[in-house]
Amino acid sequence: xxxxxxxxxxxxxxxxxxxxxxxxxxxxxxxxxxxxxxxxxxxxxxxxxxxxxxxxxxxxxxxxxxxxxxxxxxxxxxxxxxxx
Amino acid sequence: xxxxxxxxxxxxxxxxxxxxxxxxxxxxxxxxxxxxxxxxxxxxxxxxxxxxxxxxxxxxxxxxxxxxxxxxxxxxxxxxxxxxxxxxxxxxxxxxxxxxxxxxxxxxxxxxxxxxxxxxxxxxxxxxxxxxxxxxxxxxxxxxxxxxxxxxxxxxxxxxxxxxxxxxxxxxxxxxxxxxxx
Numbered sequence: 001x002x003x004x005x006x007x008x009x010x011x012x013x014x015x016x017x018x019x020x021x022x023x024x025x026x027x028x029x030x031x032x033x034x035x036x037x038x039x040x041x042x043x044x045x046x047x048x049x050x051x052x053x054x055x056x057x058x059x060x061x062x063x064x065x066x067x068x069x070x071x072x073x074x075x076x077x078x079x080x081x082x083x084x
Numbered sequence: 085x086x087x088x089x090x091x092x093x094x095x096x097x098x099x100x101x102x103x104x105x106x107x108x109x110x111x112x113x114x115x116x117x118x119x120x121x122x123x124x125x126x127x128x129x130x131x132x133x134x135x136x137x138x139x140x141x142x143x144x145x146x147x148x149x150x151x152x153x154x155x156x157x158x159x160x161x162x163x164x165x166x167x168x169x170x171x172x173x174x175x176x177x178x179x180x181x182x183x184x185x186x187x188x189x190x191x192x193x194x195x196x197x198x199x200x201x202x203x204x205x206x207x208x209x210x211x212x213x214x215x216x217x218x219x220x221x222x223x224x225x226x227x228x229x230x231x232x233x234x235x236x237x238x239x240x241x242x243x244x245x246x247x248x249x250x251x252x253x254x255x256x257x258x259x260x261x262x263x264x265x266x
Contacts, residue, residue, distance in 0.1 A: 029240045036233045055220045063210030073221045079187040082225030
């Protein structure tokens with residue numbers, strides 16, 4: 001049970017809807033509601049915006065592919081014992 | 085990355101990396117002195133030579149566990165198989181091991197796998213890519229845990245119907261449905 005109420009996308013301002021569209025494109029999946037983490041990060045765009053840009057830069061293909069990096073992200077999440 | 089075989093291989097790398105890190109970081113030489121190579125028997129020396137050829141050095145935990153030659157031999161076989169190229173490249177495996185070592189704050193593992201990444205030709209840009217992913221997902225995971233978010237992306241990954249290696253495809257009635265973690 002989350003410690004906060006995760007708002008539905010409809011409860012966010014217009015600017016956040018663009019972030020949710022970007023999130024949908026990033027995951028290439030048509031979510032009924034944006035992922036909870038996307039909604040958490042959209043709560044304060046002054047934090048979520050640069051955090052999201054840093055994530056996209058880190059995940060962009062470079063010497064390692066996006067797929068390689070998804071696997072790195074998965075093992076890091078495992079090492080942090082995070083099931084999200 | 086749709087096939088489970090890739091993820092089994094990655095999990096083996098994570099597990100055996102952690103196994104080496106635990107001994108290296110938890111049993112420094114002043115706590116349990118490593119075996120002097122000159123004191124090793126011929127069979128143990130052959131294993132140590134193989135380790136040196138693989139890494140370009142002999143990582144400390146191998147000399148620590150060389151006090152039990154048969155255990156060293158089996159552990160090394162698992163490490164070697166785990167890091168050899170099968171479905172995943174050695175380069176990606178070293179990146180996974182580096183990220184896991186960094187995340188679990190293993191000074192030994194971070195140094196070893198950073199050295200291996202560089203030996204395999206990964207440049208500073210590539211190293212920073214792995215550091216960036218490890219750092220960003222260390223942030224996301226803690227935000228998720230602090231807010232106790234439930235996973236809502238587990239269902240978007242496809243399920244791999246392939247059997248275990250050498251096995252048979254399960255009949256639909258006996259296959260247990262499961263969800264795959266992202």
